[in-house]
Amino acid sequence: MSHPDADGHLHGAQLATVLRPVRAGNGFEEALEQILQVVRLGLVPGGERLPSERELAERLRISRVTLREVLKVLQDQGLVAARRGRYGGTFVLPRPGAGGEDELRRRVEGVDIEDVLRFREVLETGAAGLCASHGLDGVRAGRLRTALAATHDAPLADYRRQDTLLHLTLAELCGSPSLAAQYAAVRASVNELLDCIPLLVRNLEHSQRQHTALVEAVLDGDADGAREVMREHCGGTAALLRGFLT
Structure with missing residues:
Protein backbone atom coordinates (compact mmCIF):
# COMPACT_ATOMS: atom_id res chain seq x y z
CA MET A 1 0.00 0.00 0.00
CA SER A 2 1.11 3.57 -0.56
CA HIS A 3 2.05 5.98 2.22
CA PRO A 4 -0.34 8.94 1.84
CA ASP A 5 1.45 11.58 3.89
CA ALA A 6 4.91 10.92 2.52
CA ASP A 7 3.49 10.30 -0.94
CA GLY A 8 1.80 13.69 -0.92
CA HIS A 9 5.04 15.37 0.12
CA LEU A 10 6.92 13.60 -2.65
CA HIS A 11 4.39 14.66 -5.25
CA GLY A 12 4.47 18.29 -4.09
CA ALA A 13 8.25 18.42 -4.36
CA GLN A 14 8.19 16.81 -7.79
CA LEU A 15 5.42 19.08 -9.04
CA ALA A 16 7.75 21.96 -8.19
CA THR A 17 10.44 20.29 -10.30
CA VAL A 18 8.18 19.94 -13.35
CA LEU A 19 5.99 23.06 -13.09
CA ARG A 20 8.24 26.08 -13.55
CA PRO A 21 7.61 29.65 -14.71
CA VAL A 22 7.29 29.72 -18.50
CA ARG A 23 8.85 32.20 -20.89
CA ALA A 24 6.57 34.95 -22.13
CA GLY A 25 6.96 34.18 -25.82
CA ASN A 26 5.83 30.56 -25.59
CA GLY A 27 3.60 30.66 -22.52
CA PHE A 28 0.81 28.51 -23.91
CA GLU A 29 3.09 25.90 -25.48
CA GLU A 30 5.42 25.57 -22.49
CA ALA A 31 2.52 25.39 -20.04
CA LEU A 32 0.93 22.63 -22.12
CA GLU A 33 4.24 20.75 -22.25
CA GLN A 34 4.70 20.93 -18.48
CA ILE A 35 1.15 19.86 -17.55
CA LEU A 36 1.43 16.99 -20.04
CA GLN A 37 4.58 15.93 -18.19
CA VAL A 38 2.67 15.94 -14.89
CA VAL A 39 0.09 13.59 -16.43
CA ARG A 40 2.59 11.29 -18.18
CA LEU A 41 4.82 11.02 -15.13
CA GLY A 42 1.87 10.04 -12.96
CA LEU A 43 2.50 12.86 -10.48
CA VAL A 44 -1.29 13.13 -10.34
CA PRO A 45 -2.71 9.60 -10.68
CA GLY A 46 -5.71 8.76 -12.84
CA GLY A 47 -8.92 9.70 -11.07
CA GLU A 48 -7.29 12.40 -8.93
CA ARG A 49 -7.46 16.17 -9.26
CA LEU A 50 -4.83 18.48 -10.73
CA PRO A 51 -3.75 21.41 -8.56
CA SER A 52 -6.25 24.26 -8.60
CA GLU A 53 -6.30 26.76 -11.47
CA ARG A 54 -4.94 29.37 -9.08
CA GLU A 55 -1.99 27.20 -8.04
CA LEU A 56 -1.20 26.14 -11.61
CA ALA A 57 -1.36 29.72 -12.88
CA GLU A 58 0.92 30.89 -10.06
CA ARG A 59 3.46 28.10 -10.55
CA LEU A 60 3.59 28.64 -14.32
CA ARG A 61 3.19 32.44 -14.09
CA ILE A 62 0.52 32.54 -16.76
CA SER A 63 -2.94 34.07 -16.83
CA ARG A 64 -6.05 32.06 -15.94
CA VAL A 65 -7.21 32.62 -19.54
CA THR A 66 -4.08 30.96 -20.96
CA LEU A 67 -4.31 28.15 -18.41
CA ARG A 68 -7.93 27.42 -19.36
CA GLU A 69 -6.90 27.19 -23.01
CA VAL A 70 -4.26 24.64 -22.02
CA LEU A 71 -6.76 22.62 -19.94
CA LYS A 72 -9.23 22.69 -22.85
CA VAL A 73 -6.62 21.03 -25.09
CA LEU A 74 -6.07 18.32 -22.48
CA GLN A 75 -9.84 17.77 -22.26
CA ASP A 76 -10.12 17.53 -26.04
CA GLN A 77 -7.35 14.90 -26.01
CA GLY A 78 -9.22 12.83 -23.44
CA LEU A 79 -6.53 13.25 -20.78
CA VAL A 80 -8.52 15.25 -18.21
CA ALA A 81 -12.13 16.03 -17.38
CA ALA A 82 -13.62 19.09 -15.67
CA ARG A 83 -16.15 18.65 -12.86
CA ARG A 84 -18.24 21.39 -11.31
CA GLY A 85 -19.40 21.88 -7.76
CA ARG A 86 -17.88 21.95 -4.31
CA TYR A 87 -15.60 19.00 -5.02
CA GLY A 88 -15.01 19.96 -8.62
CA GLY A 89 -11.85 20.74 -10.51
CA THR A 90 -9.84 19.22 -13.34
CA PHE A 91 -9.36 15.47 -12.92
CA VAL A 92 -6.82 13.26 -14.67
CA LEU A 93 -8.56 10.44 -16.53
CA PRO A 94 -7.21 6.89 -16.10
CA ARG A 95 -4.81 5.95 -18.87
CA PRO A 96 -5.94 3.19 -21.24
CA GLY A 97 -4.11 -0.13 -21.13
CA ALA A 98 -1.12 -1.05 -23.23
CA GLY A 99 -1.71 -0.27 -26.88
Missing part, protein backbone atom coordinates in the same frame (compact mmCIF):
# COMPACT_ATOMS: atom_id res chain seq x y z
CA GLY A 100 0.49 -3.05 -28.22
CA GLU A 101 3.17 -3.01 -30.87
CA ASP A 102 1.22 -0.91 -33.39
CA GLU A 103 0.75 1.89 -30.87
CA LEU A 104 4.39 1.60 -29.77
CA ARG A 105 5.61 1.96 -33.35
CA ARG A 106 3.31 4.94 -33.89
CA ARG A 107 4.72 6.72 -30.85
CA VAL A 108 8.30 5.96 -31.87
CA GLU A 109 7.88 7.61 -35.26
CA GLY A 110 9.77 10.88 -35.18
CA VAL A 111 11.50 9.98 -31.89
CA ASP A 112 15.19 9.14 -31.81
CA ILE A 113 14.78 6.34 -29.29
CA GLU A 114 18.51 5.69 -28.95
CA ASP A 115 19.10 9.35 -28.14
CA VAL A 116 16.32 9.31 -25.53
CA LEU A 117 17.65 6.15 -23.88
CA ARG A 118 21.27 7.37 -23.83
CA PHE A 119 20.29 10.76 -22.42
CA ARG A 120 18.19 9.06 -19.77
CA GLU A 121 21.13 6.86 -18.75
CA VAL A 122 23.49 9.84 -18.49
CA LEU A 123 21.06 11.80 -16.32
CA GLU A 124 20.15 8.82 -14.12
CA THR A 125 23.71 7.66 -13.48
CA GLY A 126 24.75 11.26 -12.86
CA ALA A 127 21.95 11.80 -10.32
CA ALA A 128 22.74 8.54 -8.52
CA GLY A 129 26.43 9.42 -8.31
CA LEU A 130 25.73 12.94 -7.05
CA CYS A 131 23.34 11.73 -4.34
CA ALA A 132 25.87 9.18 -3.12
CA SER A 133 28.84 11.57 -3.29
CA HIS A 134 27.14 14.48 -1.51
CA GLY A 135 25.25 12.31 0.96
CA LEU A 136 21.60 12.60 1.97
CA ASP A 137 20.60 13.93 5.38
CA GLY A 138 17.94 12.24 7.50
CA VAL A 139 14.92 13.87 5.86
CA ARG A 140 16.12 13.34 2.30
CA ALA A 141 17.27 9.79 3.02
CA GLY A 142 13.81 9.16 4.46
CA ARG A 143 12.18 10.42 1.28
CA LEU A 144 14.26 8.03 -0.80
CA ARG A 145 13.46 5.08 1.48
CA THR A 146 9.74 5.95 1.36
CA ALA A 147 9.77 6.11 -2.43
CA LEU A 148 11.51 2.71 -2.55
CA ALA A 149 8.99 1.19 -0.13
CA ALA A 150 6.13 2.45 -2.31
CA THR A 151 7.51 0.50 -5.29
CA HIS A 152 7.71 -2.67 -3.18
CA ASP A 153 4.14 -2.26 -1.94
CA ALA A 154 2.57 -1.11 -5.21
CA PRO A 155 -0.10 -3.24 -6.87
CA LEU A 156 0.83 -4.24 -10.41
CA ALA A 157 -1.42 -1.61 -11.99
CA ASP A 158 0.33 1.19 -10.07
CA TYR A 159 3.89 -0.14 -10.32
CA ARG A 160 5.12 2.00 -13.21
CA ARG A 161 3.85 5.19 -11.57
CA GLN A 162 5.64 4.37 -8.31
CA ASP A 163 8.76 3.38 -10.26
CA THR A 164 8.68 6.78 -11.97
CA LEU A 165 8.26 8.55 -8.62
CA LEU A 166 11.28 6.74 -7.17
CA HIS A 167 13.48 7.81 -10.08
CA LEU A 168 12.14 11.37 -9.97
CA THR A 169 12.88 11.52 -6.24
CA LEU A 170 16.49 10.50 -6.84
CA ALA A 171 16.85 13.14 -9.59
CA GLU A 172 15.31 15.81 -7.40
CA LEU A 173 17.57 14.96 -4.43
CA CYS A 174 20.81 15.20 -6.43
CA GLY A 175 21.05 18.96 -5.88
CA SER A 176 20.79 20.07 -9.52
CA PRO A 177 17.40 21.56 -10.45
CA SER A 178 18.49 21.64 -14.10
CA LEU A 179 19.25 17.92 -14.11
CA ALA A 180 15.96 17.14 -12.36
CA ALA A 181 13.97 19.17 -14.89
CA GLN A 182 15.71 17.52 -17.84
CA TYR A 183 15.15 14.11 -16.31
CA ALA A 184 11.43 14.77 -15.83
CA ALA A 185 11.16 15.63 -19.53
CA VAL A 186 13.05 12.58 -20.78
CA ARG A 187 11.23 10.25 -18.37
CA ALA A 188 7.89 11.48 -19.73
CA SER A 189 9.06 10.40 -23.21
CA VAL A 190 10.19 7.01 -21.90
CA ASN A 191 6.85 6.48 -20.13
CA GLU A 192 4.97 7.10 -23.38
CA LEU A 193 6.83 4.10 -24.78
CA LEU A 194 6.64 1.93 -21.67
CA ASP A 195 2.86 2.37 -21.58
CA CYS A 196 2.70 0.36 -24.82
CA ILE A 197 4.52 -2.75 -23.63
CA PRO A 198 3.32 -5.34 -21.10
CA LEU A 199 4.38 -5.48 -17.47
CA LEU A 200 6.57 -8.57 -17.13
CA VAL A 201 6.64 -9.94 -13.59
CA ARG A 202 10.15 -11.38 -13.93
CA ASN A 203 11.44 -8.02 -15.15
CA LEU A 204 9.72 -6.20 -12.27
CA GLU A 205 11.28 -8.56 -9.71
CA HIS A 206 14.70 -7.91 -11.24
CA SER A 207 14.04 -4.14 -11.25
CA GLN A 208 13.08 -4.24 -7.59
CA ARG A 209 16.36 -5.95 -6.66
CA GLN A 210 18.20 -3.25 -8.59
CA HIS A 211 16.16 -0.49 -6.92
CA THR A 212 17.06 -1.87 -3.48
CA ALA A 213 20.77 -2.16 -4.36
CA LEU A 214 20.70 1.35 -5.81
CA VAL A 215 19.19 2.96 -2.72
CA GLU A 216 21.60 1.03 -0.45
CA ALA A 217 24.58 2.25 -2.50
CA VAL A 218 23.35 5.85 -2.41
CA LEU A 219 22.74 5.79 1.34
CA ASP A 220 26.14 4.12 1.91
CA GLY A 221 27.85 6.92 -0.03
CA ASP A 222 29.10 4.45 -2.66
CA ALA A 223 29.05 6.66 -5.76
CA ASP A 224 30.74 4.16 -8.07
CA GLY A 225 28.39 1.40 -6.96
CA ALA A 226 25.32 3.62 -7.34
CA ARG A 227 26.33 4.63 -10.86
CA GLU A 228 27.01 1.02 -11.87
CA VAL A 229 23.66 -0.28 -10.55
CA MET A 230 21.83 2.57 -12.27
CA ARG A 231 23.66 1.98 -15.55
CA GLU A 232 22.65 -1.69 -15.46
CA HIS A 233 19.08 -0.78 -14.51
CA CYS A 234 18.71 1.65 -17.42
CA GLY A 235 20.19 -0.98 -19.71
CA GLY A 236 17.42 -3.41 -18.77
CA THR A 237 14.70 -0.94 -19.72
CA ALA A 238 16.48 -0.10 -22.96
CA ALA A 239 16.77 -3.80 -23.84
CA LEU A 240 13.04 -4.33 -23.28
CA LEU A 241 12.10 -1.40 -25.49
CA ARG A 242 14.52 -2.42 -28.23
CA GLY A 243 13.13 -5.93 -28.07
CA PHE A 244 9.57 -4.77 -28.66
CA LEU A 245 10.71 -2.38 -31.40
CA THR A 246 12.72 -4.92 -33.40
